[in-house]
Amino acid sequence: MTLYSPDTTWIALLGGGFSGSVLAGGSVFQFDLWNMGTKRLPIQVLVTGKRAGVMAEVGTAMAVLLVTGCRTEREMDGITSSGLDWELSFGGDADAALKSGAKVFREVMMAAGKATGEWALNESGKRLAQFIMNDLGVVQPGRQFNLLPTPLSVSAGAGIFYEWQKLNVLDGEIGWNYISPKYAVENRSGSVYMRMKDIPVKDGTTIHLGFGVDEWLSIDPDIKWTQTPSGPRIGRSKLHIECAVYGGELYQDHNRNGSPGINLSQLLPSGRSETGMFTVTQTSEVKKSGKLTVYPRIFKFGNYPYWSADDTMTVHVDDDGRFVKVDGSSGYRD
Known part of the structure; x- marks a missing residue:
């Protein structure tokens, strides 16, 4: 039988x-x-x-x-x-x-x-x-x-x-207990593009991407963003860049037929969220016309992350604080 x-x-x-x-x-x-x-x-x-x-x-x-x-x-x-x-x-x-x-x-x-x-x-x-x-x-x-x-x-x-x-x-938090994404950044046509793979969520899931600023003398602040016409959707908290995942890769929107990755030069910083021992302070500080060391994060909610990258990247910013160039290798980082 x-x-x-x-x-x-x-x-x-x-x-x-x-x-x-x-x-x-x-x-x-x-x-x-x-x-x-x-x-x-x-x-x-x-x-x-x-x-x-x-x-x-x-x-x-x-x-x-x-x-x-x-x-x-x-x-x-x-x-x-x-x-x-x-x-x-x-x-x-x-x-x-x-x-x-x-x-x-x-x-x-x-x-x-x-x-x-x-x-x-x-x-x-x-x-x-x-x-x-x-x-x-x-x-x-x-x-x-x-x-x-x-x-x-x-x-x-x-x-x-x-x-x-x-x-x-693969749902909820189970994947994050076992798998850490990897990311890669490159200069392309005058813009900074980032790809991410091994994201442990189902196809079509919206994730909250963000960036922390690597600082030695304080708890690292997170960058706040403002919505731009050509950029990805920004969440209500202003910390979250709302992206989609298909096949474990990062997409700028919910079009899986598009190219994976996100154009970071389309993002416009509007300030920082700085976490102290007992408080969270929102500031309008934006790094302009220089270099900034940052790392990607994926937030669960608010400023609480599922995952933060170990490797940082150094970006060049323009007069508005936009990322216009990245230093270093275009290979995947942890």
Whole structure:
């Protein structure tokens, strides 16, 4: 008797060029999880483990995440697993067991390489789910998830071994507990552009970007902004630059078909918010015609951040305080 039910089965791939990505070392993985039934939009999840590791070269290790027994994202949030040691589970025959389904895996890999997400909704994705559940027989009744190495991983002498795994739907604060974004700035056409990646929120989420001023002799103040016709939307607190996130990257607005990143030269400073031991003081001070050392932050609310960058950047400002040039490398920083 098969356990396969499309409406309660979800599947995702992890690997170079596909829908998932390794984000925080070997113990945190992010997936786009697709339903085999009627739902047509992915759910983004994190799988964390106290002992984990893809034992293969970066870019060659592939894995499949299979979630069963769950109709909604709420039902799968927080599922735990004691892990799956393939070499032990199959008595040392994990390689042979997985290679028996190599044709199915190859079909899925080819489909996944062409269009992210479509592979999960077509027949090859369904065949892969049925193969894992029926032929490998690793799935039991009830809510659970399994993270499985593909034949590509196994043939490279690799395996994926986990203990004390947990699956969480990427929502609220869970992502910020495990993942820190990275940012890059560059000079382009007379303006300063910033990109950010590995932002741990769902596609379409609005985040509150801001900038702190690096000062040695006081608690770092945050820059206040005023709305400009061409710039991004500024929040009510004046500290928040309202941006969107798609695919873990920063966008200036909710147009995912546009280019990722934000033109910092379109921002107009209007003052500072300076935090003391017991007070918050709003000032109209703006650095003009010189250099300013700043770092990006993502605010949860008010001046309370989810995340602040460790690396600072030095920007040149004009007579109005706008960022017009940035010093240093254009590579990603923490």
